[in-house]
Amino acid sequence: MSNLNTQDQPEAIVHGYVAQDVSEQAVKEGADVTLTSLFKKEEMTAAEQEVNDAMHEGVTILNGVMPVKIEKDDNNRATAIIVAECEMEDNVPKPVKGTEKRIEADLIVSAIGQTPDIDGLEDMGNEKGFFEVDNFYRHKTKEGHFVAGDIIRPHLLTTAIGQGSIAADSIKSYFENNDFKRRPKVDVHHFNLLEKLRETDLNPDEYKASEAPDELRGSDQSTAVVHNFEDRSAHEVIPSTELFLGHFKHEDRVKRGEAVPQGDDVIDNFEDRIIGLTEEEAIKEASRCMSCGMCFECDNCVIYCPQDAVFRVKKDKSTMGRYVDTDYDKCIGCHICADVCPTGYIKMGLGE
Ligand code: SF4
Ligand code: SF4
Incomplete structure (x- = not known):
């Protein structure tokens, strides 16, 4: 520069x-x-x-x-x-x-680097110049010091924000002389299906094996198994080829505007270059299909199934928000429900 x-x-x-x-x-x-x-x-x-x-x-x-x-x-x-x-x-x-x-140049800026600069704080750094902290983001050797961000380990901005939030709680506990509360790791999501079902009184009954050896066995009617649940956490955004596009009216994307000044007008111009959406625009954009692959309760599968095999789940039996279920005694595998499902939610997996 x-x-x-x-x-x-x-x-x-x-x-x-x-x-x-x-x-x-x-x-x-x-x-x-x-x-x-x-x-x-x-x-x-x-x-x-x-x-x-x-x-x-x-x-x-x-x-x-x-x-x-x-x-x-x-x-x-x-x-x-x-x-x-x-x-x-x-x-x-x-x-x-x-x-x-x-x-x-009057000034040369090196804009790439992941080496900490700890001039004046040398006693807090390890041999590589990073700071070591415990689970509460307390500095390991410097009493009363809390640390977050890249000085621990170069990572994402969101990681640093999470660490900062925990460090803030820890500082509060430190000043109030309270015990530090144990907490889960920042980036681990704990999900327990049975706990969730218990919260809504839908926990399954205890399984009792039949004492009659000739009795037909099966789990479809059993109250000891969880019906109507599938883990879709691994599913990602659905590609357009899996959507039933005929269902959707084309909606143009609501894009953010730009106000980038020319070189002559740039000095002292600190206005935002990207113009954010208004509340109305943000709602309009969020109302477009995001290809999330989830059921949006359109009833197409219920209406078009020739066997009446697809049915709406009773509200008080719905586990984890699932809206429709299939009676496999009636289903003939014709694929119509999957074809008319706008969102790609129905996958014909033949049990695998
Ligand atoms: S595959 Fe055919 S019969 Fe089976 S649920 Fe879907 S539409 Fe109904
Ligand atoms: S599964 Fe698909 S077709 Fe059935 S209600 Fe949900 S979005 Fe509609």
């Missing part, structure tokens, strides 16, 4: 941002910004829209280049960066000789 105001603190521009965000933010502050990337434009890891917005706002992007040298002045401040075109060999960039280019 160059052309920074002398009274600006460069760190105020850089802090907390990476690559695309750093460059866009610096342009708004009045800097001339060149962003270099190892990759071709179409291979850059940033979203295409972000790349286009940055260029639209006046960021110069040099693709397919790598830094090879930093020039410094007598005060040890960086004054220029030398970049060269590069070729990838086993994902490692190699400079192409004779392609070097010098870019003068």
